[in-house]
Amino acid sequence: MKSVLALILMSTAAGAEPAPGVANEARAKMNWMLHCQGCHQPDATGSANGAPGMANDVARFLRVEGGREYLTRVPGVANAGLDNAQLAELLNWTLGTFDRQHVPNDFSPFTAEEMAAGRARPLVSDAAMMREALRNKFPASEEGSAGGD
Amino acid sequence: MKELDKLSEGVVRFLARSNSRRGVLATIGGVITGGAMFPALPVARASGPAAGSGYDGVTPQSTGNPMDPGDPASCDYWRYCGIDGFLCSCCGGSASVCPPGTEMSPITWIGTCRNPADDVNYIISYNDCCGKPACGRCLCNRNDGERPMTRPQLNNDINWCLGTSTAAYTCSTAVIIGVAVKEGNG
Numbered sequence: 001m002k003s004v005l006a007l008i009l010m011s012t013a014a015g016a017e018p019a020p021g022v023a024n025e026a027r028a029k030m031n032w033m034l035h036c037q038g039c040h041q042p043d044a045t046g047s048a049n050g051a052p053g054m055a056n057d058v059a060r061f062l063r064v065e066g067g068r069e070y071l072t073r074v075p076g077v078a079n080a081g082l083d084n085a086q087l088a089e090l091l092n093w094t095l096g097t098f099d100r101q102h103v104p105n106d107f108s109p110f111t112a113e114e115m116a117a118g119r120a121r122p123l124v125s126d127a128a129m130m131r132e133a134l135r136n137k138f139p140a141s142e143e144g145s146a147g148g149d
Numbered sequence: 150m151k152e153l154d155k156l157s158e159g160v161v162r163f164l165a166r167s168n169s170r171r172g173v174l175a176t177i178g179g180v181i182t183g184g185a186m187f188p189a190l191p192v193a194r195a196s197g198p199a200a201g202s203g204y205d206g207v208t209p210q211s212t213g214n215p216m217d218p219g220d221p222a223s224c225d226y227w228r229y230c231g232i233d234g235f236l237c238s239c240c241g242g243s244a245s246v247c248p249p250g251t252e253m254s255p256i257t258w259i260g261t262c263r264n265p266a267d268d269v270n271y272i273i274s275y276n277d278c279c280g281k282p283a284c285g286r287c288l289c290n291r292n293d294g295e296r297p298m299t300r301p302q303l304n305n306d307i308n309w310c311l312g313t314s315t316a317a318y319t320c321s322t323a324v325i326i327g328v329a330v331k332e333g334n335g
Contacts, residue, residue, distance in 0.1 A: 026330045027330050033259060034261070035302065037259065038256065038259040038308070047255070047312045048312065050311060076302070079301075079302060081300070081302065081303065
């Protein structure tokens with residue numbers, strides 16, 4: 001009986017665990033709805049010829065050189081109508097919510113200063129090119145791990 | 150029977166005494182002509198509501214929920230604060246449902262509107278309904294909080310029926326997808 005209770009407690013705790021670098025999850029989710037999901041869709045699967053899909057994929061950029069900086073410079077991030085602190089929170093929330101499996105164990109959350117530096121050099125038409133260049137660096141062995149639940 | 154005869158005779162004689170034959174013809178002619186003219190007079194036909202959309206055939210609507218006040222077939226309805234387009238409520242759908250035969254666009258413009266009933270800001274998604282010709286009724290263009298094209302994330306003239314099998318725009322909905330928290334600045 002005790003072990004069952006512990007199991008229930010553990011699973012509840014795991015479900016409620018906030019993503020790293022997210023001070024206010026409700027605010028992050030609201031900012032996702034207001035600033036991202038109109039084009040990226042509620043489940044972050046993206047839209048054809050529009051905003052790229054991010055589900056089970058976006059955190060893989062953290063694992064290649066230049067990928068972390070790229071995420072702070074993409075048009076949707078750099079031009080969002082949010083201050084640097086909320087933008088960092090939103091990006092951290094997005095990574096933890098839609099692609100937790102690819103977030104590296106030693107991941108240090110994005111900070112307001114980092115966002116300020118990235119959005120000072122926003123990507124425009126070169127975003128897609130850079131994305132492909134980074135994608136080509138993704139380790140092939142990771143391909144099979146996408147999906148999850 | 151005799152009484153009835155007497156009564157009829159009395160009435161007829163009274164009419165004959167009190168009316169000239171020409172007078173009767175003139176009265177009948179006046180009634181016929183006046184009756185024919187009456188529908189052509191420029192009076193309110195009361196086919197549309199005094200308040201509401203003002204479009205012919207669109208009657209006032211209600212959600213029936215006191216916490217969701219107003220007329221969903223009118224531009225003034227609280228959920229339409231950022232809308233740009235024809236109201237699906239006037240086109241065979243509702244504020245959150247597409248008319249039959251149309252497809253709801255997954256790519257949308259999203260903003261917040263304050264509900265006057267509880268003074269809470271709700272997150273509203275203005276999903277387009279697509280696949281039939283433009284409805285043409287109840288055009289609303291309130292655009293609260295909209296920004297010019299130079300701020301594409303906050304401009305509602307870009308996404309028209311993207312992500313659907315057809316780009317034919319029919320009308321717009323205003324679906325509540327969440328509640329805005331106070332700490333945000335969105």
